[in-house]
Structures are given as C-alpha cells and as structure tokens.
Amino acid sequence: MVAGIQLRIGILTQREIPSESEGSEERAKVHVSINPFPSLIPSELSKMSTEKERETHVYLAKLAEQAERYEEMVESMKQVAKLDVELTVEERNLLSVGYKNVIGARRASWRIMSSIEQKEESKGNEHNVKLIKGYRQKVEDELSKICSDILTIIDKHLIPSSGSGEATVFYYKMKGDYFRYLAEFKTDQDRKEAAEQSLKGYEAASATANTELPSTHPIRLGLALNFSVFYYEIMNSPERACHLAKQAFDEAISELDTLSEESYKDSTLIMQLLRDNLTLWTSDLPEDGGEDNPKAEESSKSAEAQEH
Structure with missing residues (x-):
C-alpha cells in the first residue's frame, strides 16, 4: 500500500x-x-461563474455611472448583454443610460457644429466651413459606430433573450431611437434607410405596447413620446406627431387613477413632456387642414423620453 x-x-x-x-x-x-x-454538476458551476461575472460587470457599470465615465459603463453592460440572459429592469436601464449619455454628447456636438457651419457659410468663410465639415465628419463617424454597436447588441442578444412584453417594447423602442439618431445626420439614401428602420422599430414596439402595457406605463408613454418626435423631426410631419402625442396623453389621463405609486413620478413626467411638445408643435400644423408641413422647423428641439 x-x-x-x-x-x-x-x-x-x-x-x-x-x-x-x-x-x-x-x-x-x-x-x-x-x-x-x-x-454541484458542471452546468451548475458554470451558472455560478456566470452569475459572479454578471454581478461584477453590473457593479462596475454603477461605479462608472457615479464617476460619469459612460464609455466604461457601456463596456461593462455590453459584457452583461453578451451573456445572453434576460436583463433585469436595473440592468436594462444601466445599459440604456450608458448609451444615452455616450450618444447624447456626440449628438449635442453635432448640433453645435452644424449651427456654426451654417453661420460660417452665411458669412462666406469657405476655409472655416471646410474645417468644420472635417470635424463634423469625425463626430458623425463616432455616432455611426455607437449606433451600430448598440443595434447589433439589441438584435443579437437583447431581443432574443427578452421574455416579457415590457422588455420587448423597451428594446424595439431603443431600435427606433438609435436608427432615428442615424437619420438625424445621414443624407440621401442612407437617411431614407435609417428612417425606415426607425419606423419599423417604433411600430414593432407599439404593437406589443398596445396589447401588453397599460396606457399609463412609463415605457409605453416614453415610446409614444419618442415616436412622435420621430414623426416631427425625421418625417417632417407635425400633424402625425401631434396626433400620436395627443392620443397617448389622453389615454393616460383617462387611466391616471390606476397609476401605482412606484411609476407615478415617471409617468406624469413623460405626460408633461408630451404636453410640452404638443404646445411646441401646434404652431407647425397646416392651417387649412391639408397635408403635413414639409418643412417642420428644425431649430426647435423636441423633448425626448429619458429612461429611468
């Protein structure tokens, strides 16, 4: 022995x-x-490992948010999304907030540059206009990359892993939003294709929202808000934008007494944004009741839904 x-x-x-x-x-x-x-069998060990990895990435994302390091927040939540598990409400919102801040900074930069470019063109400063165009192109490349990134994550990981109507609406709304962001600066055929994909995303989200979410649900209201912004700013259709926003507002008002305390603040905030946009857009409605105004005023910035 x-x-x-x-x-x-x-x-x-x-x-x-x-x-x-x-x-x-x-x-x-x-x-x-x-x-x-x-x-424990091997599959259970693997599950434990996945859960630990998930917890770590979520914690790092929260840390990055507090430090306002949104690119790193996005990277952490991308790792969670790629685990192909259904995200919790908290995880979903962390992903959304991260991307919203990353894309929001570039959208703001693009708007500022476009405004300066118009002023320089009106002054005939061709040299400055050329410099601005080059700088604006850099921002547009960043916008394209960010949008492509999140849209791929949504299609490959988030929608296939979603198991509830609420999650489905959330992700298709995001598709509509990020294709809309592309349509904001793309031109010609690229803009047309981005607008078409944005419309498809919003329509898919609306189909599920109308059957599975109450009219007062913050996600359904946020969808209506952003979808109406799409009609106003991308499709140059203030009439459709107002109709959609008013319908969502009226339906929510009629069910206001059913709102839970938990979602009351979010829902009423979005309802206020819907009303603000209606006030802003009403001046662009055709006075004779004819076709939509083909040139809705681009200088007025509509309110969009903020994820909570």
Whole structure:
C-alpha cells in the first residue's frame, strides 16, 4: 500500500506518491482534478461563474455611472448583454443610460457644429466651413459606430433573450431611437434607410405596447413620446406627431387613477413632456387642414423620453 499521501485542497489537488529510486519510495506527482463543490454538476458551476461575472460587470457599470465615465459603463453592460440572459429592469436601464449619455454628447456636438457651419457659410468663410465639415465628419463617424454597436447588441442578444412584453417594447423602442439618431445626420439614401428602420422599430414596439402595457406605463408613454418626435423631426410631419402625442396623453389621463405609486413620478413626467411638445408643435400644423408641413422647423428641439 502506498504511503505518504499528501492532499492539497484546491481546484487542482496534487497527490504525491513515494519513489523507489530515492529509497523513500517517492514517485512522480500525479495531478487529480477535484471539484470543490462535489454536490454541484458542471452546468451548475458554470451558472455560478456566470452569475459572479454578471454581478461584477453590473457593479462596475454603477461605479462608472457615479464617476460619469459612460464609455466604461457601456463596456461593462455590453459584457452583461453578451451573456445572453434576460436583463433585469436595473440592468436594462444601466445599459440604456450608458448609451444615452455616450450618444447624447456626440449628438449635442453635432448640433453645435452644424449651427456654426451654417453661420460660417452665411458669412462666406469657405476655409472655416471646410474645417468644420472635417470635424463634423469625425463626430458623425463616432455616432455611426455607437449606433451600430448598440443595434447589433439589441438584435443579437437583447431581443432574443427578452421574455416579457415590457422588455420587448423597451428594446424595439431603443431600435427606433438609435436608427432615428442615424437619420438625424445621414443624407440621401442612407437617411431614407435609417428612417425606415426607425419606423419599423417604433411600430414593432407599439404593437406589443398596445396589447401588453397599460396606457399609463412609463415605457409605453416614453415610446409614444419618442415616436412622435420621430414623426416631427425625421418625417417632417407635425400633424402625425401631434396626433400620436395627443392620443397617448389622453389615454393616460383617462387611466391616471390606476397609476401605482412606484411609476407615478415617471409617468406624469413623460405626460408633461408630451404636453410640452404638443404646445411646441401646434404652431407647425397646416392651417387649412391639408397635408403635413414639409418643412417642420428644425431649430426647435423636441423633448425626448429619458429612461429611468
């Protein structure tokens, strides 16, 4: 019988056997793989590992948000999304807030540059206009990359893993939003395609929202708000924008007494934004009741839904 057995407890435990050549009968070391959780099967161990990884990324995302390091917040939440698990409401919002801040900074930059470019063109400063165009192109490249990034995540990981109507509406609304952001600066055929994809995203979200979410639900209201902004700013259709916004507002008002305390603040905030936009857009409605105004005023910035 072999003597002198020594066990070192760990993921990889080493058993030392005496070899005859050394008189002490020490032999070659044999590596034995030992499961530190013998009651768990491999799939359960893998699940534990995934959950730990998930918790770590979520914590880092929260940390990045507090530090206002939104690019890193996005990277952490992308890792969670790629685990192909259904995200919790908190995780969903962390992902959305991260991307909203990353894209929001570039959208603001683009608007400022476009405004300066118009002023320089009106002054005939061709050299400055050329410089601005080059700088604006850099921002547009960043916008394209960010939008492509989140849209791929939504299609490959988030929608396939969503198991509720609420999540489905949330992700299709995001598709509508990020294709709309592309349509804001794209031109010609690229703009047309982005607008078409944005419309499809909003329509898919609306189809589910109208059957599975109450009219007072913050996500349904946020969808109506952003969809109406799409009609106003991208499709240059203030009449459709006002109709959609007013319908959502009126339906929510009629069910206001059913609002839970938990969602009351979010829902009433979005309802106020809907009303603000209606006030802003009403002046662009055709006075004769004819077709929509083909040139809705671009200088007025409509309110959009903020994810909570």
